[in-house]
Amino acid sequence: MGADSIINLKDVRFRWPGRASFSIAVADFTVQAGESVLLLGESGSGKSTLLSLICGTVLADAGTVSVGGTDLKSLTGGSRDRFRAEQIGVIFQQFNLLPFGSVADNILLPLRFAPDRKSRCSDPRREAEALCLALGLPKGVTGAKAATLSVGQQQRVAVARALIGQPPILIADEPTSSLDETAQSSFLDLMFDQVRAQGSTLLMVSHDPRLADRFDRVVRMPDIVTVERQAA
Amino acid sequence: MILRLAAASLMARALTVGMTVLAIGLSVALFLGVEKVRTGAKASFADTISGTDLIVGARSGSVQLLLYSVFRIGNATNNVTWESYQDLSSRPEIDWIVPISLGDSHRQFRVMGTTSGFFEHYKYRQGRRLAFDEGVTMDDLFDTVIGHDVAQSLNYSVGDPIVVAHGLASFTEHKDQPFRVSGILEKTGTPVDRTVIVSMEAIEAVHVDWQRGAKIPGQTTPVDQIRQMDLTPKAITAALIGVESPLQTFALQRAINEYPEEPLLAILPGVALQELWGIVGIAETALLAVSVLVVVTALIGMMATIFSSLNERRREMAIFRAMGASPVAILGLLILEAILTAAAGAILGLGLLYVGLFIAQPLIDSAFGLFLPIDPPALREILVLLTVIAAGAIVSMIPALRAYRLSLADGMTVRS
Incomplete structure (x- = not known):
């Protein structure tokens, strides 16, 4: 593990509880602080499981998962949840937002669980509004109900939510898969602008190799993750 | 949030x-x-009766006596003779005694014969006395005081005539002896609201031409003649009693329950009410x-x-x-x-x-x-x-x- 590594997985093995037929193994995977890494992999290559391990929502059966120099296994359940809220902003593939909440509710949600991240925002509502404007969303959108936005707008709100309070790591799980090509490009431009502005580390998962040029490094899932499937 | x-x-x-x-x-x-x-x-x-120490009736069940005498639910299986009532009235432990006589009705409402003592001694809801909304108590033999609900539902006012029917579900009316509404009571929230009150003598008066529960065929005594008759009741349904001292209540109850002349039952309203709650x-x-x-x-x-x-x-x-x-x-x-x-x-x-x-x-x-x-x-x-x-x-x-x-x-x- 290098001095500047922000994510490191070493000799990790994991099997989903109740799903004995599927397990993954990661020998060594490191992401440096400030780096943008694209994880390329097909469906079923263990991408979501890898992200769950990095986020600490599941714990490795063997090996170590370190984030920001902290071994996630050394944290209790509650402190691991808080650690995730403080350190990591997450963007899902789609259906990122709580549809019944306003845009502001959605963007400010992680701050509810991350006091340090919240303390970095002098005025969270104003910062949410500023992030929305920077991501090309219309002025005053924070008051709108999330369900009323287009899919592209919802993805941008998800970026704003992931970036609010400047978490050091941004994890994006195929955030462009539900967007058309033009919207994809514009979305990625805006996301990268903000990630660079904040100096965050970006780990993005996709199955689209055309995105590779935008990243500092591209990692193919089969190169780092071994998926084992047993007949049920 | x-x-x-x-x-x-x-x-x-x-x-x-x-x-x-x-x-x-x-x-x-x-x-x-x-x-x-x-x-x-x-x-x-519980609010229906207050300040009454004992209720006396013919020997039956205590709940039954309470129900028919106070709540006008059900009927007495027997009456108390006027002689026994008089005898009881003279007992020194008794402060006041009010007879009631039930049996007749007007429309769906019970008719109750009593004395002016009822208006004086009957109390409800922690000692409230009956009060008149309109009119006065019975002055004449054929005067009646009606409860609030009777007046409301039948749209009666003071001076209106009332004909009492014999029994509770009878088509035979005492139409030869019509009554006149002399007073309407204020709402009490008790069965009194649904009662037509007449004097004890009036109960006797409307039954002059009746024998053993049936009208004597062809006999119609003129009202003026009835007024001249001795209308002393022969029997009563029950009596409400107030004792001189609460300490005497149980002794009086025992004495009445052991009354040698006639099988009587004296109950404490509160105790009978508790018995009723036990049943329901x-x-x-x-x-x-x-x-x-x-x-x-x-x-x-x-x-x-x-x-x-x-x-x-x-x-x-x-x-x-x-x-x-x-x-x-x-x-x-x-x-x-x-x-x-x-x-x-x-x-x-x-x-x-x-x-x-x-x-x-x-x-x-x-x-x-x-x-x-x-x-x-x-x-x-x-x-x-x-x-x-x-x-x-x-x-x-x-x-x-x-x-x-x-x-x-x-x-x-x-x-x-």
Whole structure:
């Protein structure tokens, strides 16, 4: 593990509880602080499981998962949840937002669980509004109900939510898969602008190799993750 | 913010949540309604008689005597002779004694023969005396004082004529001896409101041409002639007694119960009332149990609704988890939602109760003589509402624990 590594997985093995037929193994995977890494992999290559391990929502059966120099296994359940809220902003593939909440509710949600991240925002509502404007969303959108936005707008709100309070790591799980090509490009431009502005580390998962040029490094899932499937 | 999100989440599922709230609301209204009727009936019964130490009638059951003499429910199996009544009246322990004679009716209302002492000594609701809304007590032999409900439902006023029917469900009327309304009593919330009161002599007067319960064929004594007759009663149905000293009550009761001339029964109204509660207690408990079961059913319905929504909400929970919410926070969120739902149901139930009371109060009062006061929620009712909310939180723990396990198992995997 290098001095500047922000994510490191070493000799990790994991099997989903109740799903004995599927397990993954990661020998060594490191992401440096400030780096943008694209994880390329097909469906079923263990991408979501890898992200769950990095986020600490599941714990490795063997090996170590370190984030920001902290071994996630050394944290209790509650402190691991808080650690995730403080350190990591997450963007899902789609259906990122709580549809019944306003845009502001959605963007400010992680701050509810991350006091340090919240303390970095002098005025969270104003910062949410500023992030929305920077991501090309219309002025005053924070008051709108999330369900009323287009899919592209919802993805941008998800970026704003992931970036609010400047978490050091941004994890994006195929955030462009539900967007058309033009919207994809514009979305990625805006996301990268903000990630660079904040100096965050970006780990993005996709199955689209055309995105590779935008990243500092591209990692193919089969190169780092071994998926084992047993007949049920 | 979490409370607002929980409320917004519920609003997003307005139809199913609304149905759950309605089910809880109706069950709470039913439970509180049953409680209201139960406590109202008890209060109403307890308020009916006050200041009367003993009630005397022919020997039967104490509850039966209480029911027919005070509540005008059922009939006496036998009468007390006037001689016995006179004999009792002369006892030194007795401060006052008021005879009552029942048997006849006017429309659906009971006719009660008594003396002016009834207006003086009968007390209800912690010692309140009867008061006249209009007119005065009976001056003439064929004067009658009617209760508030009699006047209201039959639209009578002072001076109106009344013809009394023989017995309770008879088509034979004492039409040759019509009465005149001399007074209308103020509302009491007791059976007096539904009583037509005449003098003891008037009861004798209307039965001059009757023998053994049947009219003597072809005999019609003119009213003027009746007025000249000795109308001393031959028997009474019961008598209300006030004793000189409360210490003498039990001794007098024993003396009356051992009266050698005639089998009599003296009861303490409060004790007989307790006996009555003992009899109706089983039905009361059964009614309460049914209404509790209705509330439980509604809460189980809420639990089923939460369960059925869990799968479609796994994505929502995964978002919360990704944002840093712990599985315990997910558990808490679902319980909070259940508390909000149960609280909305409880408040709706309370609202439905008051709307129902507002509509049904006059109908219940006129149909059953049961006055249900519309008071602010009592501590007991508030406790019931809080219990329903707490029970809602408890039953929601089962689906909430499932959500907890799901959120642990799902990790960052957002499933639709």
